[in-house]
Amino acid sequence: MxxxxxxxxxxxxxxxxxxxxxxxxxxxxxxxxxxxxxxxxxxxxxxxxxxxxxxxxxxxxxxxxxxxxxxxxxxxxxxxxxxxxxxxxxxxxxxxxxxxxxxxxxxxxxxxxxxxxxxxSAFALTEPNAGSDAGATETTAVLEDDRWVINGSKCFITNGSLADVVILTAVTERGKGHRGISNLIVPTDSEGFRVGSSYHKLGLKGSDTVELFFDDCSVPQENVLGTPGQGFGQFLEILDGGRIGIAAMAVGIAQASLEASLTYARQRVQFGKPIGRFQAIQFKLADMAMEIEMARHATWRAAWLKDQGKPFTKEAAMAKLFASEVSVRAALEAVQIHGGYGYTEEFPVGRYLRDAKLTTIGEGTSEILRLVIARRLQEM
Amino acid sequence: MRIVVCVKQVPETTESAKINPETGTLMREGVASITNPFDMYALEEALRIKEKQEGDHEVVALSMGPPQAQEMLKEALALGCDRAVLLSDRAFAGADTLATAYTLARAIETLGGCDLVLCGKQAVDGDTAQVGPGVAEELDIPHATYVRKIASLSPQAIEVERLVEGGIEQVEMTMPALLTVVKEINEPRLPSLRGIMKAKRMEVTVWDAAELAVDAERVGLAGSPTEVVKVFTPQLEKDTQILEGSPDEQAKQLIHGLRQAGLM
Known part of the structure; x- marks a missing residue:
């Protein structure tokens, strides 16, 4: 080891x-x-x-x-x-x-x-009526004269208005359930592709998040990703990998929260000494550092398993679930350590808190991830 | 054109360097090693010459140090150097600036010579600024220190601007030549991630004393006349005296005191 x-x-x-x-x-x-x-x-x-x-x-x-x-x-x-x-x-x-x-x-x-x-590039999976239940996809793609004609809408699509190409989940065969879903490659200059309004989000405001609309949007038949009908399995696997990314993102924001807190605890003097010399603050810093270290190791391990070609679904889910919740806790404590200043935009910790919160939601909510983990446990 | 860049691995002391009060040596435990920051400017300048000047150029990063210094040289390869050579031998240990300059010069000769040698103005651990000029003397080529700009460069001659006290000095030298550079010369690049992965597959050449055919009396501790007697942090002492009386009396007391201290 x-x-x-x-x-x-x-x-x-x-x-x-x-x-x-x-x-x-x-x-x-x-x-x-x-x-x-x-x-x-x-x-x-x-x-x-x-x-x-x-x-x-x-x-x-x-x-x-x-x-x-x-x-x-x-x-x-x-x-x-x-x-x-x-x-x-x-x-x-x-x-x-x-x-x-x-x-x-x-x-x-x-x-x-x-x-x-x-x-x-952007990946368009979520729909107004198909969030955690991604199998409930309503967007359809019908093959007409060697072209897929796509109709439907997608929401919460990161990079959606900036992307040159979108990978889109659509029902290509009705009545076949999960086996009727395919992923289609849609260049964003295709006719019938339209970018909707962007969201006013709580955090991650610099990131582009939009709705996408497809009105008789047509792409060549060869634009189906891999084999038709394999879309469901494909996106589950894509999300497994994506969770390692979100876990790492959560760790990064948490690390920023810790570093800002350490700096502030050294500088801020109350009762004649830097607040970092008080146990109340020290305990917070210690907990933050400990949790971040654990979250980071869980993330690295999931990535390592993926690199080894071993199953990593459960580990990626655990890493993402744990790291995202650590990230929110660390950011909350960072705001608390900064006191009144933490509640202003003069310090970055408020932004860290707003940004961290998305990591418990995107690419599988904490609740869905618990289901993913439990399912894997019971398979054994 | 072949450009050799001399680099040194030094402890990262940007945060705070701690000196062991008993031995007077730098406490290296838990301190990361980095490329001497001034050498990064020398590497950058060499890579810019390679990219901008017509013709075929080779940039060789050269260092002397323990086997761990290979890590630093991998970074030089990641930045875009074509080759990296590490001089590593127990016989080289304990070298002062004289022995280091001698050994580096012999290595440059073993490489088959070069057209230009670039060094940082000094290493941040020893701060002597002696090795660069020492290498030039050993190779018997001209050198310019504290270079802030290469104004022109040809296989025959080089024109540089030196940062000197109170101004800029322009110097023209014949090639081959050696320069030590200051941080005003450029903005060092980051290695590309592709470069890092490429460097992983490249080998650092390691040469020992036998490879260089050096005079054993001139390398390492044996070849080092410098003796470090003591390293210490100077104690700053303040002894304040408040003078009293009329201005005349105070002036007299002051003159008396300064004379006694040998300052007047």
Whole structure:
């Protein structure tokens, strides 16, 4: 057993952390306030190679692994939860399906530009009436003259208005239940594709989240991802991988909460000494640090299992569930440690709290994840 | 053109360096090692020359140190260096700046020489700024220290701007030459993540004393005349005296006191 990160992994952490210090942290509060992240940020992330981390070189990737990707998501999210979410959504949800299920031609056409950062991708699963119950998808795609004609709508789609391509879940065969669902590749310049309004969210305001509408939107027959009828299994697997990303994002925000709290506890003097010298504050800091460490290790382990080609559904669910709840607790304590100042936008901890909350909801709520874990336990 | 960049692995002391009060040495436990920050500017400058100047160029990162220094050299490879060479041998241990300069110079000769040697202005652990000029002397080539800009560069000559007290000095030298650079020269890049993964597959060449055919009397502790007698944190003492009386009397007392202290 070896708990040490390899030299490359350590160097990746250092590099992404330095990138975050230069290009993310100074701007994160502004992105939150303006509810917008400039495209130039994605360009420099692409140049660094962040989008290609878990993909092989022949498909435009960097040839690292899921662990390296999780480390990068943590560092990006430590700087900005909004950017962390957009990043994780692009790689885990928008790009990895091409790698995992795409035909050779689909990999060449979509995976390469997505891995290199020349294209942004979104994954459209959730619908107004199909959230946790993703099998209740109502969007349909009907084959007419070698083209899929898509009708329906999707909601809460991260990167939806910025994306060049959307991977969409639709019913392609009525009456077959889960076996009638396929994933379709929809370029966003397709006719009949429309971006709806964006949401005014509680947090992660810099991240793009929109509704998508499909009115007789048609794409070529070959735009079905992998085999038709396999969509349900595909998206379950995509979500398993995505949860590692959200777990890492939660750890990153929690780490930012801890670091801000440590700084403040050193500077803030009350009753003649820095508040970090009082046990009440020390206990909070110790609990935060302990929980973050556990959450980080759970996340790394899930990523490691994925890299080993072993089952990781349960571990990814555990990591995401635990890390997201740790992230919310850490951010709450950070606000508490900052007292009145923590409740203002002068300090970043309020933003951390608003950002952390999404991690207990997106890509499987804490409740759904408990079901996923319990189901796996009972299979044994 | 072949450019050799001399780099050194140093303890990361940006937070706070702790000195063991008994031994007077730096406490290295739990302190991470990094590339000497000034050497990052030398690496960046070498890579910029390679990218911008016409022709085929090779950038070689060169270091002397324990086997762990390979990690730092991997980082140099990740940044885009073509090769990395580590001089590592028990015989090299304990080298002062003279022995270090001698050993690095022999390594550059073993490489087959080069057109340009770049170094950081000094290492942040020893702060001597002697190794760069020492290597130039050993190779018998011209050098310029504290370079903030390379104004022109050709296979025959190099023109640089040196940061000197109170101004800028322009120097023209014949090639090959050695420069030590200051942080004003550029903004070092981050390694690309693709570069990191590529460097993983590249080997760092390790040379020992036999490989360099060095004079055993001139390397390591044997070749180091410098003797560190004591390392200590200077004690700042303040002894305040308040002078009393009329201004005239105070002035007299002050002059008397300054004379007694040998300051006047």
């Amino acid at each position: 070896d708990f040490a990160l390899s030299q490359e992994h350590q160097l990746i952490v250092r590099t992404v952390r330095e990138f975050a210090e230069r290009e993310i942290i100074p701007y994160a509060a502004g992105w939150d306030e303006q509810e917008f992240i400039p495209a130039s940020v994605f360009t420099s992330m692409g140049e660094l190679g962040l989008f290609g981390l878990p993909f092989p070189e022949e498909y435009g990737g960097v040839d690292a692994d899921s662990l390296a990707y999780a480390l990068a998501v943590e560092e990006v999210s430590r700087g900005s939860g909004s950017l962390g979410l957009s990043y994780a959504a692009h790689v885990s949800l928008g790009t990895s399906p091409f790698y995992r299920f795409g035909s050779e031609e689909q990999k060449r056409r979509w995976l390469i530009p997505c891995a290199q950062g020349d294209m942004l």
